[in-house]
Amino acid sequence: MLQTQQVLDNRYQLKEKLAENAGRQTWLAQDLSTQEDVVVKLLTFSDQMQWENLRLFEREAQVLKHLYHPRIPEYRNYFCLDDQLFYFGLVQEYIPGTSLKQLLAQGKVFPEPEVRKIAAHILKILIYLHGLSPPVLHRDIKPSNLLLGKDSRIYLVDFGAVQDRAAKEGATFTVVGTYGYAPLEQFGGRATPASDLYALGATLIHLVTGISPADLPQKDSRLQFAHLVRLNPGFARWLEQLTQPNLERRFKSAQQALEALKANQNAIKVASPRLPESCVWLKKSPSRLQIKLPVPWRKVVTSPRNWLVVAGFGFWLFWLSVLTNSSWMYWLWLTGSLVLAAWFILPVLVETNVYFDHQQFEIQVKVLGFRIKQQRGNVLEIDKVFKSDSGGFGKNKIAEVTLAVGVEEYSFGRLNPPLSHDACRWLVNEIKHWLGL
Template structure:
């Protein structure tokens, strides 16, 4: 479609986005020579009447509102092509990059920048929610917020775009409610079809959490429905608490509206204290030794857990079969018996790994030790070291990473849980500890902070 002229006026220059039955195009208005955005809704086999209702509502909303940080309504018309009939909505073009695109390009946002973004979006929401009837965006997320004209310490101008999910409060009482929004940024009440002005506050809070952590809100751990992000950011106490209130799952505990949230943001101190790290867990079995010249912690055996029964049964069956297989292969003529023996070696490796997965939690211990000249990580069982010691010069330690518990997609597209990790980097070598039966996520948090303080290195919080 590049080069086509829509409505005898708008020449398509670029396809910006494409969904089922919908396209977003960048075009040039041949009358004004200005760039514009054209949204097309196509009446095709993929067409759904619900999409028409939302499309027309977006056009009516943009026509009704006027705000410098919201794209202007320019035109709305029918357009016929060989592929069918279309509806076109034309709006002004914002020349900038979305927050999502900025994060993907490697940009990091400081707390001051996050507050600036929050302040400017809240000003937009004060306007939208103050209209009669109030207008609720319903889909605030990083891809729908655009930054332009960045300069100095300012993030630049902030725009809120894509009103395709917009809802007026008055419309709630007229017919059925369409559940729209983006998973991870939608508050609980929106899943039930209910939206109020505070629903946009939750979405804005989740967006800011994504910018501060680099992790999609849906992949962050939750406690009683609340997004748990504070352990993996370096945000101040005041701003952290403000974000927690913005994203409260219960409407009763969230800010009532944008005005209230904006006032609370303005009252935060200019210089906020960092979040106080957790103290040593009271029930930890980890033995930590710190002196001026030595940092050492030893993780003792975790003991028996019920999951070992299933692993033990499978390991017994697996290794029994291998014994039978190798015993049978002894009677085969040479060199076939040798081929059978070599073939079974990888399977013996798997069998031994399963046995170690049972024995090490019962009898093994892990020790990380740093002295003035080296760092070493050892694994011992019954006093015998069963793997090569990883040793590096102390002066090569240049980074400490903390990877929070999160989920990610595996090769099959299924979401899997990734445990919290502590990684000490010494050049290209890494010394890694993961949360498991022997060490909890809270103990990982504690050790990461202790090690960071002792080495005098900042704790880098990231996601693999």
């Protein structure tokens, strides 16, 4: 029986037991040769021990020996110990800190900005691991294996389920991973870099919701979490793609996932509210995107066509008052002139407001402050955002922004004067990145 203050391998003095389960023990110890704190992981050899456990333990030691990353604890030593029971020991660098599992148990709420940073840090570690030859797969990413160091940095620990080579076809395999965090293909013995991405996504969902993925409702094997917490729709979509049950629908690599995360991060930053040489106003935050296409009063006043209409209207009024003595004829022509003026001028006075939040979008169209049209829909059901053209021919076609929601399409931006094609493309890109499309 191992005890505090006991010295192992004539070098490592045990200070505190950190964990124990299924023939494994993890101790905080002091390396007497360097006076540094280290972590000593021990595997007990017994009749009940499965040989596969020893194989995984030795693999962890061999893999860690060749890993050099500032966010992965360094390998220090590997030894065997015969002390009544036979132990295999693995020594690693000690990182002072607290696991994310402990923080969750303490009731910590992880806000979206903090979870984004954690995601970026782990993705950078995975880019390193998956980029090795052969790729190294962690296969057990979860809150207990992510450590928040006292230096406020995130570390990936416990490589006990690591895989550093592809499984041979027809070979037996050991199921590793934790239910709720590991994807289905991993329980079938097939693990790929995208399997680590699924586990990362499930972990991040646990952090933002406070609920273990094993306890979340599912639909078609997909975790349902967006209704439980207020998230930027783009970030929610990003998490959904990480945790797609279908391997082919996930991000193909940690690099691709990181680039998508950065694109959405840039999209939610507050930028210039106005596109140069355009009347488009845009205001955004992680939780809300607002687009305003106001009445371009300068163009209303200076438009030659508007002045022509007004002049023509005044001309008709003048001659009608001179040439006709019939009051009903006068009012008939007056009404017609007003209708004609409205036909040309009112389209210029159209104001469009578009709102997106974490749940729904709304398109409002107003004329002279009166709302004449309103459309709403579910933000997470938007499949596509694109620039569409309507009316006219060639360069005279009018550009619009279109939201595709299933078989329905919602368009806005058809103004008089119309939006430029460049402004329309700019709007489409801003919306797509904010939504994570």
